Amino acid sequence: MIASIQNKFKNFLSLKNVAIAFLVIYFAIFMVYPISKAFIGSFYDWNPLIDQFNFVGLNNFKEVIGDGLFWNSIKNTLLFTSFSVSFRLVIGLGLAMLLHSKLAKYKSFFNGMFYMPTITPLVAVSFVWMWMFNPQFGLINNIFHLDINWLNDPKYALPAITIMTIWKDFGYATVIFLAGLMGLPKDVYEAADVDGASGFKKFTNITLPLLKPTTIFILITSLISYLQAYVQILIMTEGGPGTSTYVISYLIFDEAFVKYNFGTASAMSMILFVIIAILTAIMFKVTEERKITP
Amino acid sequence: MTKIKTTLFNVILFILAIITVIPFVWMLISSFAPNSEIVKIGGSFWPGQFTLNNYVNIQENFNFMRMFANSLFIAVTTTVIIIYTSALIGFVFAKFKFKGNNLLFSIVLSTMMIPWAVTIIPKYEMMMDFGWLNTYTSLIVPSMISAFGIFMFRQSISQISDEMLEAARVDGASDWFIFHKIILPMSRNTISSLAIFQFLWSWEDFLWPYLMINDQSKQLLPVGLRLFNGQYGTDYGGLFAATSISIIPVIIIYLIFQKQFIAGIQSGTGK
Numbered sequence: 247m248i249a250s251i252q253n254k255f256k257n258f259l260s261l262k263n264v265a266i267a268f269l270v271i272y273f274a275i276f277m278v279y280p281i282s283k284a285f286i287g288s289f290y291d292w293n294p295l296i297d298q299f300n301f302v303g304l305n306n307f308k309e310v311i312g313d314g315l316f317w318n319s320i321k322n323t324l325l326f327t328s329f330s331v332s333f334r335l336v337i338g339l340g341l342a343m344l345l346h347s348k349l350a351k352y353k354s355f356f357n358g359m360f361y362m363p364t365i366t367p368l369v370a371v372s373f374v375w376m377w378m379f380n381p382q383f384g385l386i387n388n389i390f391h392l393d394i395n396w397l398n399d400p401k402y403a404l405p406a407i408t409i410m411t412i413w414k415d416f417g418y419a420t421v422i423f424l425a426g427l428m429g430l431p432k433d434v435y436e437a438a439d440v441d442g443a444s445g446f447k448k449f450t451n452i453t454l455p456l457l458k459p460t461t462i463f464i465l466i467t468s469l470i471s472y473l474q475a476y477v478q479i480l481i482m483t484e485g486g487p488g489t490s491t492y493v494i495s496y497l498i499f500d501e502a503f504v505k506y507n508f509g510t511a512s513a514m515s516m517i518l519f520v521i522i523a524i525l526t527a528i529m530f531k532v533t534e535e536r537k538i539t540p
Numbered sequence: 541m542t543k544i545k546t547t548l549f550n551v552i553l554f555i556l557a558i559i560t561v562i563p564f565v566w567m568l569i570s571s572f573a574p575n576s577e578i579v580k581i582g583g584s585f586w587p588g589q590f591t592l593n594n595y596v597n598i599q600e601n602f603n604f605m606r607m608f609a610n611s612l613f614i615a616v617t618t619t620v621i622i623i624y625t626s627a628l629i630g631f632v633f634a635k636f637k638f639k640g641n642n643l644l645f646s647i648v649l650s651t652m653m654i655p656w657a658v659t660i661i662p663k664y665e666m667m668m669d670f671g672w673l674n675t676y677t678s679l680i681v682p683s684m685i686s687a688f689g690i691f692m693f694r695q696s697i698s699q700i701s702d703e704m705l706e707a708a709r710v711d712g713a714s715d716w717f718i719f720h721k722i723i724l725p726m727s728r729n730t731i732s733s734l735a736i737f738q739f740l741w742s743w744e745d746f747l748w749p750y751l752m753i754n755d756q757s758k759q760l761l762p763v764g765l766r767l768f769n770g771q772y773g774t775d776y777g778g779l780f781a782a783t784s785i786s787i788i789p790v791i792i793i794y795l796i797f798q799k800q801f802i803a804g805i806q807s808g809t810g811k
Contacts, residue, residue, distance in 0.1 A: 261715035265632040268625070269648070269685065276682050277651055280662035287661065294665055341556070349549040354798065359557035362564065365736070365790045367744035369762035370783040373769065374563050377570075377776065383579050385566055413560070425805040467652075474655045477746050481766065498657040503751060508661050515657035522653055 284512045292509035306513035316514065319492040320521075326408055326493060327472040333412040334468055335461065338419020343449075345420070346427040357421070364417035372481035375410040400490035403483050407491060411478060419464050426460035427453070462533050466526055473522050494518050564787070571595070571780035578776045594777035595785075598768070604782055606757060607764035612789060614679050614749075614760060615742040622686045622738050623731055629685070630693025631723050635705065645694065652687045656747070664751055678752040679760075683742070689734050692808035696730040697723060699807060732797035733804030739793045761786050 257263075288307070291300045310316050345356055363371065378385050379396035387394060396406040430453070438448050476495035479485060485492040485500070494514065502511035566585065570578050571594055573587030598604040633645045663682060672678035700723070708718050724731075749760040756767065765782055772778055794801075 261628070261719055262632050262636050262638065265628045266638075266644075269629050269644070272685050273648075273651075276663065276685075277654070277659065280659035280666070281654065283662035283665075284658045294668065344549075344553060344556075347549070349546050350553060351546070351550050356553055356557055357802075358794070358798065359561055361794070362561055362791070365740055365794050366564075366787050367740070367762055367790065369744060369746055369765050370786045373765060373779055373783050374567050377567070377780075378563055385563070385585075413563075421802060422805055425802045428802065429806050470653060474657060480746075495655070495657055499747070502657075502661055503664075508665075511657070512661055515655060515661070518655050519653075519658050522655060526653060 284515060287509055288512040288516050290509050292512065293506050294508060295506050302509070306509045307517075309510060310513050310517065315489055315492060316494075316497065318489055319494045319497045322404060322491065323473060323493040323495075326404060326411070326475070327469065329408050330411050330415070330472045330475075331465065331468045334416050334419045335464060337412070337416040338464065339423050339457075339461075341416070341420045342423035342427055343453075345424055357424070360420050361417040363414045364421075366414070368414065368477045369481055371410070371414050372478045375406075375413075376482050378410075379406050397483055398487050400487050403487060403491045407478050407482055410482075411472075411475065415468075419468070422464055423457065423460060426457050430456050458533065462529070465533070466529055469525055469529060470522055473525070474518065494521075567780050568784050571777060571784045573777060575775060575777045578780070594775075594781035597775070598778045598782050601772070602764075602768055602778075602782075603757070604764065604768075604785070607759055607761045608785065610758060611743060611761040614676065615739050615789070617680055618683050618742045619735060619738045621680070621684050622689050623734055625685050626689025626734065627693050627697075627724060627727055627731070628719065629690045630695075631697050631719055633690065633694040634698035635700075635702070645690075648687050648690055652691075660747070660751075667752060673752060674754045674758065675752075676758070679749060683748075686734075686738065689738065692730050692734055692804075693727065696727060696804070696807040700726055729800040729804035729806075730808050731804070732800035733802075733808060735797050736794055736801055740790050743790055 287299075289301060289303060291298060291302045291305075341360055344350060345353060345360075350356065376397065377383075379387075381387060381393070381395040381398075384396075386392065386396070394402055396402045434452055434456075435448060438452060443451070474495045476493060476499055479491055479493055479496045480499065483491045485496055495518070498511050498514045498518070501507050501514065569585070570587065572590045572592065574589065574591050574593065577587040577589065629648075633641060633648075667673055667678045667682075670678075672681075705718055705722065708722060713721075744762055745760075746762045746766075750763045750766075753759050753763070756764075759767070765779070765786065768775075768782055769779060
């Protein structure tokens with residue numbers, strides 16, 4: 247009798263039960279509840295400082311859609327994201343190919359060097375590049391003999407932040423591509439060598455198709471993270487000069503934690519969520535449909 | 541001929557590597573230079589004189605090492621917790637059959653798509669209601685689970701053979717025993733790569749500590765860097781020194797786990 251109760255208790259505390267219970271309760275509190283609250287809150291005039299929570303229907307959304315700054319931020323976000331994602335992929339793959347080559351020596355040394363920007367805190371990196379871009383004593387203008395006031399010129403501020411982001415992040419793509427390359431089957435390449443395929447042929451006909459899962463992984467994770475990037479903006483330009491570097495997540499940060507318009511900020515975050523969901527779905531669709539014939 | 545080719549190839553790699561790390565080198569060198577040298581217009585890469593004052597000043601004026609220690613504590617704690625919970629939950633998703641396994645896993649995965657902007661406002665209010673503002677509870681408790689970590693562990697643990705686990709079960713080993721004595725030791729590669737990723741993410745997290753912590757003595761390093769820049773905006777040497785120090789722990793974590801890092805990514809993302 248006692249043994250069977252003990253057994254039941256042991257069963258109740260089995261690894262599976264504990265893990266699932268923990269996961270479900272944790273997600274309910276820190277995911278499901280906040281998401282629901284944000285969704286509901288986007289229909290309310292919501293300010294926690296003065297305890298305000300009044301239903302306003304679709305007003306927040308109307309306000310956001312009628313706001314020129316919002317559309318400007320969307321445009322900047324899309325520009326920033328598309329350049330950062332493409333360069334991250336291309337540089338990442340290029341360097342991974344170089345590092346994977348038989349000719350490369352001291353691989354772990356080079357790995358470490360290329361990975362260094364990626365393992366550096368973004369806030370720190372943002373400060374480093376503020377000095378790099380400094381018009382008086384910055385390294386960029388000095389080296390290339392330029393006279394550009396990078397971060398204070400509306401034309402150059404967003405490109406400057408994009409350059410910095412690409413530099414910071416290409417290492418992530420490099421290691422993941424490298425891991426992918428190291429996992430490719432060797433016999434396929436040997437067969438291609440026997441057939442006398444050129445290096446370029448092997449790259450387009452074997453390497454690229456086989457790296458597809460890796461590429462999709464990097465593409466999707468990059469897309470999601472760049473669509474909500476804001477730290478480098480907050481540190482380097484605070485959206486300026488003017489509104490030239492406002493991106494949507496910075497706008498949300500500004501609306502929520504500077505102006506305390508939680509309702510409007512929630513409405514914006516819902517729109518951002520929809521944008522991310524749609525773009526991710528499109529990426530999955532596009533990469534799936536492109537049939538690969540070796 | 542091949543020798544020349546190899547040398548040339550590696551020289552090119554080396555040049556690319558130098559271009560990559562040049563901002564760090566510049567920062568490190570300048571952190572030992574007096575401010576007058578740093579802001580000298582048309583100055584050279586190599587400063588005319590060296591000093592340790594920048595490092596001394598950030599500690600004396602700003603108690604910088606206090607924030608460094610705070611950050612280290614938070615980053616190590618959350619990284620250890622997340623590695624453990626990710627392995628545990630990943631193990632369940634990989635090796636246990638139960639109703640809703642795939643559905644629950646897809647839900648976990650899809651949360652990676654939810655922008656921080658959606659959940660951060662209600663979470664902020666929640667922390668206010670719990671009375672956790674300005675405590676480290678607010679930094680640790682809401683970040684004990686990582687969808688990314690669960691994903692990596694599920695992928696790698698599902699490659700461990702069922703027969704071995706079954707044999708252990710037949711010998712009377714409990715699931716907890718199997719988890720601690722077989723699964724965790726066999727997941728060294730995944731642990732290493734998650735440790736590198738997660739430590740960096742905790743170490744560089746800006747917004748959450750910025751919102752939660754008010755006392756400067758409790759503040760974490762990334763927020764501290766910004767506060768420093770706000771208070772001593774023209775003290776470039778100090779900022780260079782502070783930034784240089786803030787990079788060190790992540791590099792150490794990387795060097796410790798580097799060997800298993802790529803293998804971990806391979807088993808975590810490949811399939």
